[in-house]
Amino acid sequence: MTEPDPPAADRARARGERTRSAIIETALRLFDERGYDKTTMRAIAAEAGVSVGNAYYYFASKDHLIQGFYLRMAEAHEAIVLPRLTGVDDLSERLAITLDTWLDVAEPYHRFAGQFFRNAADPASPLSPFSPESAEARSRGIALYREVLAGVRVSPDLRETLPELLWLYQMGVCLYWVYDRTAGQERSRGLARRTAPLVGRLVGLSRWKVVRPLVRQVEGVIRDYLVSASVPADSVPADTRATRAEGVE
Secondary structure, three states: OOOOOOOHHHHHHHHHHHHHHHHHHHHHHHHHHHOOOOOOHHHHHHHHOOOHHHHHHHOOOHHHHHHHHHHHHHHHHHHHHHHHHOOOOOHHHHHHHHHHHHHHHHHHHHHHHHHHHHHHOOOOOOOOOOOHHHHHHHHHHHHHHHHHHOOOOOOOOOOOOHHHHHHHHHHHHHHHHHOOOOHHHHHHHHHHHHHHHHHHHHHHHOOOHHHHHHHHHHHHHHHHHHHHHHOOHHHOOHHHHHHHHHOOO
16 A cells, blocks of 8 residues: 655655755855855855745855754764763763764864854854854754763752853864864864863862852852853843843842
8 A cells, every 4th residue: 555645734844854955065065165255145046956035035144054054063963972972971081072073073064164153253143153043053052961961960059050061161172173273173182182071070079068169159150151141132131131230149
């Protein structure tokens, strides 16, 4: 007996996903061949075999198209790293694996990373990892670090904030990677290998009662100045912004 045809809405959705994927794949190829700055939406549409209007239907601009790239990176990273974390209990090792696999996933795109990072460094750019447009990819990255911390004993004062702090740590490695010109970005890999044990030990020390007051102070700074930096100011209620500015709890 033959399978019934999928509903029209499902077929349309599948076509849309194929078109979206084709646009992203074409854009990444052209970014690699021509550079990010010299690649236009018109060129991407022509190479992908779609109209310019259709390309703009899926992506408001070339900068917004990068969000598809960010999500693809996040999905690929999750698919590789989660199986490798199975059976690994030491946090330092889990962090090292997570960063090393991220560098593996990112390596093919290193040649043009510096070009679009110049735009991403602008807080108002949709390319910024802290922009509203990047919220989905950012949330997936933070959720991955919740998985990294699964089963790891963490100070109660840091448990809520730590996944986002570790994502910021990865962003720091990413920034170093963008400007790393060594073969295979080996210095970035060395940075990840050497800092992961330090971060793991610091997280472990946070459980000691004697350092709990210090941990609470650090957690407060992280919450108010680092974690809040990933939330656009205009998404925070005005009364909350005023309270933060005054330093009132």
